[in-house]
Amino acid sequence: MENSFDAVVVGAGIAGLYAVHKLRARGMRVRGFESAAGVGGTWYHNRYPGARCDVESIDYSYSFDEELQQEWTWSERFAAQEEILRYLGHVADRHDLRSAYEFSTRVTAADYDDRSGRWTIRTDTARTVSARFLVLATGVLSATNLPDIPGRDSFAGELYHTGAWPHHGVEFEGKRVGVIGTGSSGIQTVPVVAETAARVTVFQRSPNYSIPARNRPLTPEYLAEVKAGYPERRRLSRISGGGTPNSPHPRGALEVDAAERTRIYDQWWERGGYLFAKAFPDQTTNLAANDTAREYVEAKIRELVHDPEIAEQLIPDDHPIGTKRIVTDSGYFEAYNRENVELVNLRRTPITEITPDGVRTEDGLHELDMLIFATGFDAMTGSLSRIDIRGRDGRTLRDEWSAGPRTYLGLAVSGFPNMFVVSGPGSPSVLANMVLTAEQHVDWIASCVDYLDEHRATTIEASEDAVAEWVATCNANAAATLFPAANSWYLGANIPGKPRVFMPYVGGLGKYRAICDEVASAGYRGFVLDDPAAEVKAMLAGLADFPDVTRHDPADLRALIRSRRAPLTRQPAMRIAEDQVIEGPGGDLALRIYAPHHEGPLPVVVFAHGGGFVFCDLDSHDEFCRAMADAVEAVVIAVDYRLAPEHPGPAAMEDVYAALVWATEHAAEYGGDPARIGVAGDSAGGNLAATVCLAARDRGGPRIAAQVLVYPVIDDDFSTESYQRYGEGYYNTETAMRWYWAQYAPNGTDSPYLVPTRAESLADLPPAVVATAEMDPLCTAGDAYAERLREAGVSATAHRFEGLFHGFLTIPALSLTEPAREKLWQMMRDLLA
Numbered sequence: 118m119e120n121s122f123d124a125v126v127v128g129a130g131i132a133g134l135y136a137v138h139k140l141r142a143r144g145m146r147v148r149g150f151e152s153a154a155g156v157g158g159t160w161y162h163n164r165y166p167g168a169r170c171d172v173e174s175i176d177y178s179y180s181f182d183e184e185l186q187q188e189w190t191w192s193e194r195f196a197a198q199e200e201i202l203r204y205l206g207h208v209a210d211r212h213d214l215r216s217a218y219e220f221s222t223r224v225t226a227a228d229y230d231d232r233s234g235r236w237t238i239r240t241d242t243a244r245t246v247s248a249r250f251l252v253l254a255t256g257v258l259s260a261t262n263l264p265d266i267p268g269r270d271s272f273a274g275e276l277y278h279t280g281a282w283p284h285h286g287v288e289f290e291g292k293r294v295g296v297i298g299t300g301s302s303g304i305q306t307v308p309v310v311a312e313t314a315a316r317v318t319v320f321q322r323s324p325n326y327s328i329p330a331r332n333r334p335l336t337p338e339y340l341a342e343v344k345a346g347y348p349e350r351r352r353l354s355r356i357s358g359g360g361t362p363n364s365p366h367p368r369g370a371l372e373v374d375a376a377e378r379t380r381i382y383d384q385w386w387e388r389g390g391y392l393f394a395k396a397f398p399d400q401t402t403n404l405a406a407n408d409t410a411r412e413y414v415e416a417k418i419r420e421l422v423h424d425p426e427i428a429e430q431l432i433p434d435d436h437p438i439g440t441k442r443i444v445t446d447s448g449y450f451e452a453y454n455r456e457n458v459e460l461v462n463l464r465r466t467p468i469t470e471i472t473p474d475g476v477r478t479e480d481g482l483h484e485l486d487m488l489i490f491a492t493g494f495d496a497m498t499g500s501l502s503r504i505d506i507r508g509r510d511g512r513t514l515r516d517e518w519s520a521g522p523r524t525y526l527g528l529a530v531s532g533f534p535n536m537f538v539v540s541g542p543g544s545p546s547v548l549a550n551m552v553l554t555a556e557q558h559v560d561w562i563a564s565c566v567d568y569l570d571e572h573r574a575t576t577i578e579a580s581e582d583a584v585a586e587w588v589a590t591c592n593a594n595a596a597a598t599l600f601p602a603a604n605s606w607y608l609g610a611n612i613p614g615k616p617r618v619f620m621p622y623v624g625g626l627g628k629y630r631a632i633c634d635e636v637a638s639a640g641y642r643g644f645v646l647d648d649p650a651a652e653v654k655a656m657l658a659g660l661a662d663f664p665d666v667t668r669h670d671p672a673d674l675r676a677l678i679r680s681r682r683a684p685l686t687r688q689p690a691m692r693i694a695e696d697q698v699i700e701g702p703g704g705d706l707a708l709r710i711y712a713p714h715h716e717g718p719l720p721v722v723v724f725a726h727g728g729g730f731v732f733c734d735l736d737s738h739d740e741f742c743r744a745m746a747d748a749v750e751a752v753v754i755a756v757d758y759r760l761a762p763e764h765p766g767p768a769a770m771e772d773v774y775a776a777l778v779w780a781t782e783h784a785a786e787y788g789g790d791p792a793r794i795g796v797a798g799d800s801a802g803g804n805l806a807a808t809v810c811l812a813a814r815d816r817g818g819p820r821i822a823a824q825v826l827v828y829p830v831i832d833d834d835f836s837t838e839s840y841q842r843y844g845e846g847y848y849n850t851e852t853a854m855r856w857y858w859a860q861y862a863p864n865g866t867d868s869p870y871l872v873p874t875r876a877e878s879l880a881d882l883p884p885a886v887v888a889t890a891e892m893d894p895l896c897t898a899g900d901a902y903a904e905r906l907r908e909a910g911v912s913a914t915a916h917r918f919e920g921l922f923h924g925f926l927t928i929p930a931l932s933l934t935e936p937a938r939e940k941l942w943q944m945m946r947d948l949l950a
């Protein structure tokens with residue numbers, strides 16, 4: 118199974134699905150992980166009776182796919198869970214998104230490696246994968262909250278949580294059902310259960326404001342009108358505060374007279390749903406204005422509930438209306454007019470324990486057959502804190518956020534490069550239509566990745582200053598409203614011990630979008646991008662003291678280079694790493710065979726190291742070969758070919774040829790597949806890989822499945838553009854190349870087995886990958902060789918590593934090496950598949 122990706126997306130809800138789609142459309146290799154068995158996120162998990170959206174379906178749906186929004190037909194104003202889940206399944210199929218996911222797989226940990234600039238992601242299925250980007254679309258309301266009530270697990274009846282509702286049908290008929298919690302889920306559940314249950318006992322600690330949904334079927338005429346006007350509807354939604362095209366009255370609640378106020382409240386009451394919170398613009402900022410809305414709704418509750426004593430208990434007395442999300446219900450208050458619905462006010466008679474038979478409160482035992490926890494979620498941060506996320510220097514997200522979440526724009530966290538949170542704390546998220554907020558975040562992330570690539574940057578990270586400033590902005594915005602007055606899950610108040618920080622950005626989606634766009638157009642202000650050019654320059658400066666090869670005796674040169682080499686790490690670990698001596702054309706020929714820990718049969722790569730034909734050996738490329746074997750999932754056979762000038766060409770090529778023949782006979786012993794043997798080499802080794810392909814073709818075998826030429830020495834033409842530009846000062850020099858050729862081909866370079874471009878024809882050669890580095894004198898010739906191969910009808914992929922120099926792929930200390938290797942490994946995997 119593949120284990121190296123450009124991006125890992127966690128979550129297959131609305132946000133994760135779109136992230137996978139968007140990033141794949143950029144040509145990125147994306148892997149998704151989802152703990153559930155299917156797509157849908159919220160709508161996969163929340164199957165409780167009465168579960169519906171509270172933003173109208175025509176708005177609570179993707180806007181990125183115009184055809185989809187024209188084709189899809191919503192049946193109701195507020196679609197039920199089943200329909201939304203079907204819609205998300207349809208989107209997943211339409212864009213082939215399921216194929217990117219591993220389902221029933223929970224991400225347990227994610228570690229950032231500073232050196233490679235990549236994330237390592239671990240799952241509860243023992244999968245370990247790596248990715249350049251980590252996109253956390255884990256949901257704001259997905260980590261269920263099950264209160265720790267004494268005796269909870271002793272209950273002998275059926276026990277459910279609305280946020281993790283079972284997939285099998287749940288029957289209420291004739292049963293005594295208890296519902297703990299009167300937030301959105303509880304309020305939606307109660308009336309539906311009451312229809313068939315023998316009795317419903319509602320355990321209420323905090324009453325909530327709720328407005329009738331006035332749900333209704335959508336007529337074809339209405340839908341046709343909406344669809345014709347979708348572009349404008351979406352435009353208005355995107356610039357609005359809440360992500361829908363609705364806007365409040367132009368004047369404040371106290372700026373109009375009482376009659377006008379009532380007329381407006383009547384209108385919004387009749388429209389139905391939580392949008393009532395938006396009747397007047399000052400409802401959540403001015404307490405006196407809020408009081409008018411609150412009193413209006415409280416009067417309505419008193420009208421709806423026949424028993425005045427129960428009505429009073431159902432009216433909140435601890436928060437201004439709208440500072441907790443107003444619930445959108447279908448017959449909630451009316452349910453209390455039924456004989457079979459009972460309210461237990463936990464403020465008066467708290468729960469003391471749960472017993473096998475039911476829930477005991479201070480005034481006695483409420484016997485139950487079924488207990489439903491409608492106790493909501495560890496909102497906004499819960500799904501993130503349940504993953505062990507470690508950023509730069511091993512800093513954990515849990516520690517960083519121990520006093521409350523700290524993000525820049527709700528998207529990024531200082532110390533956690535290339536990690537994006539979709540709908541994270543510090544973004545509008547739950548205060549707006551979350552389909553549009555997710556689209557906005559994902560679009561921004563994709564543009565950010567474009568920007569990084571255009572600027573050849575590999576990492577992006579929020580600066581600590583930008584985070585501090587954004588947190589202060591969010592706090593100041595929230596403090597200017599009535600929101601902090603409520604003990605809401607926006608503040609984490611429903612989770613014991615959770616720091617009280619108002620988590621969403623209250624400034625509205627439109628304003629937030631403008632801020633994000635402005636940050637991007639200012640070159641990602643507040644973010645730190647790595648500057649690969651600076652690192653490359655520093656590395657080149659360090660390499661400037663590489664010995665002048667022309668001044669040394671070859672034996673001394675080899676010893677000198679060996680003495681400067683870092684000690685062998687023998688990493689990554691292999692299933693087999695074995696030295697072999699075979700009969701070569703010049704006597705004993707040493708090979709080193711690497712077999713990784715992967716199920717075979719695996720492709721085989723016969724590898725020739727670089728070193729100007731004059732130096733380097735099996736140890737010099739040990740780490741590179743191991744990394745290749747591990748990532749390409751191939752058996753690698755490295756060849757210790759004879760070196761020049763003692764053994765001029767084509768002795769080295771003949772040794773590689775002998776190793777190739779040996780591989781066809783022995784690869785299977787190491788788990789290799791003899792039908793998939795490729796040759797590869799870097800620099801001079803690239804020349805040997807190319808020439809061995811010519812020899813094998815001309816000699817009638819062995820059959821080679823692929824040739825991988827990494828900044829190969831392909832020609833001795835020193836007049837090319839890259840020699841002109843990068844001939845001196847970029848590690849590999851024209852002077853050195855002239856000297857290498859003189860050692861390897863002292864008698865001239867006419868033979869195609871020395872210089873592959875001398876071949877009359879390149880037809881019938883194996884498919885090729887030619888990887889070159891921009892700042893390498895060999896670059897032009899490498900690119901031209903790929904072109905010639907294609908002209909000869911050979912499938913050849915050329916990839917130029919921009920801004921990099923000859924030999925960099927064997928320098929793991931360079932941070933760009935790891936991502937570049939990833940690219941090379943991917944091309945090799947594709948070629949050898």
Ligand SMILES: Cc1cc2nc3c(=O)[nH]c(=O)nc-3n(C[C@H](O)[C@H](O)[C@H](O)COP(=O)(O)OP(=O)(O)OC[C@H]3O[C@@H](n4cnc5c(N)ncnc54)[C@H](O)[C@@H]3O)c2cc1C
Pocket residue numbers: 127128129130131132133134150151152153157158159160161163168169170171172177222223224225254255256257258259302500503504539540549550551552555
């Ligand atoms: C009952 C209900 C009704 C709602 N109605 C509305 C509405 O009308 N309008 C609105 O705007 N919002 C509504 N919301 C909010 C809703 O959560 C969002 O609209 C939206 O569904 C969030 O999508 P998401 O992809 O961000 O997260 P989710 O849909 O929550 O998806 C996150 C996914 O990540 C997975 N996951 C989490 N952690 C891991 C892990 N470690 N490893 C693997 N997978 C993981 C979860 O299993 C989940 O499937 C509602 C929420 C609920 C609970």
